[in-house]
Amino acid sequence: MENKGCVLAVDDQPINVKLLSVQLQSAGFVVLMAYGGQEALDMAAKHMPDLILLDIMMPDMDGYEVCRRLKANAITAGIPVIFISALTDVAEKVNAFKCGGVDYICKPFQKDEVISRVGTHLNLYFLQRSLKEKVEEETAKRRSGEQMLVQQSKMAAMGEMLGMITHQWKQPLNAIAVTAQDLEDAFTHNELDEEYLHSSVATITNQTEFMQRTADDFRNFLRPSKEKIRFGVNDAVEEVISMFSPYFAKSGIGLKLWLKGDDFTITGYPNEFKQVVLNLISNSKDAILSRKDKGTENKIDITVGKDSGGHITITIRDTGGGIPEDVMDKIFKPYFTTKPPDKGTGIGLYMSKTIIETNMGWQLSVSNVEGGAEFRIDTWHLQK
Ligand SMILES: Nc1ncnc2c1ncn2[C@@H]1O[C@H](COP(=O)(O)OP(=O)(O)O)[C@@H](O)[C@H]1O
Ligand SMILES: [Mg+2]
Incomplete structure (x- = not known):
């Protein structure tokens, strides 16, 4: 039979757990069993069932407390909880919803009722989960689209800047080339004394400093x-x-x-x-x-x-x-x-x-x- 979802059945009475398990399995659900509050919490975190059927009166920890703890843990908070109890008082039912339960079934339970309530809540849960995934997927898509835009606009700005740096550097590069050529000429014509050398080096240093400054300016600009x-x-x-x-x-x-x-x-x-x-x-x-x-x-x-x-x-x-x-x-x-x-x-x-x-x-x-x-x-x- 197809797997319709995994249900964790929790009750301190093994006979109740067994009964639920047989009924749910016959309807195509996979069933996990726990016989106390703490065990239920451990199994929920470990196996991540799709739904929990939870008894209220249990000796170690009552169902309300189990449900509160499930809801307080980010990992298990999303799992729907249906309470199942012999308590028929309205206040008890209200309390069950307050703790984060999605439904309430009275004991002694009817097989058909359990199966149809479990089925309905599982469908809702799966629907909700797939919607959430869709939203996350779309958000991620949008975010990466926006990042691409930012990246492209940076590239465009950098292209523009590169054009301007090339323009700004043309003149100093020329000056440096001319000075170098001039130095060689001066040497061939025996005109290269110390003063000549110093003044040429000063020209080159000035120009490179200017180039350095413009490069820094542009870099700061894009930061x-x-x-x-x-x-x-x-x-x-x-x-x-x-x-x-x-x-x-x-x-x-x-x-x-x-x-x-x-x-x-x-x-x-x-x-x-x-x-x-x-x-x-x-x-x-x-x-x-x-x-x-x-x-x-x-x-x-x-x-x-x-x-x-x-x-x-x-x-x-x-x-x-x-x-x-x-x-x-x-x-x-x-x-x-x-x-x-x-x-x-x-x-x-x-x-x-x-x-x-x-x-x-x-x-x-x-x-x-x-x-x-x-x-x-x-x-x-x-x-x-
Ligand atoms: N100052 C302007 N004068 C006339 N048209 C402009 C001006 N600024 C923007 N536009 C119009 O807006 C369009 C979008 O501009 P923009 O987003 O900067 O993209 P791009 O410059 O890459 O085309 C330009 O293609 C142009 O048609
Ligand atoms: Mg533009």
Whole structure:
């Protein structure tokens, strides 16, 4: 006969256990037997039955106490318990449910009643267990999906950074190469005295120090912030601009910063905030570079100010022609991009929104303005 589930029958009277066991086995259940409270607890933890039929009056430990202990142990807490007892008092039944029982059967029990109640509760239990597994499976899937998104957005940011480091290093690398060549020339022409040597070494050292510094800057930039701290919004935005404006200038785009005050400190994750600003200005750069109308000025204005309620706001406004109305409600969705695959991943704005709204509790919104788009970070949530 098929196995319909494993039932642990507990009673201090061996005859009762035997009777239950015969009846349940004939209906296709596997039956384990225990003759006292402690033995029941041990067997439950060891064999993990799918259901427990539990007598109330037992000499070593009563059924209520057994049930309480089962429920208090994370391993056995989920196993449904049906009480089976000669006590017919309503208060006893209520107590059984209070201890965590799912049902109550009165002695002397009828075979059919026991079998159908056990069957019903087992079905419920299996259903519940499979639902729980489904939920866990789905949650795990979602979590790994999100991790992948975070990973991809990091890769995208790193790709962007690599481009900028290469750009920043071009000039010092050139200078070093020229200095080395120059040293060799000086040697061939007998012009290499001590002073010449020192000055050349100084040039090379300066350049390598600069390269070291830029590499460190970029590394710090990508490092996740460990905890929320108070930081100066002006400094954070200024840092992004000074790091990236040479790179933007190369594409003919001016980054302009408008600070409407000098004491704008706020609590949040500074590195993530800088990454959001970088995401937004990178999008503006892409929009400006792909704009058909070449007549307008290529610029990105970044403003740090306060709204009428005194809360810090940061706006990033560009001259990239704005966002077409038909894609406006999709741009924050993961993987939505209007760019070719080698240019866009579609996760920049999704990550930015997550960082600003979920992680910091602020707000990121967008609107089209004259000639371009304006992204706006409002920090009023936090300070409400
Ligand atoms: N400043 C902007 N101007 C115009 N369109 C923009 C701007 N910022 C974002 N977009 C639109 O939103 C889309 C999604 O942006 P994003 O999530 O950063 O992904 P990606 O930059 O990889 O495409 C972009 O493909 C673009 O169509
Ligand atoms: Mg982007």
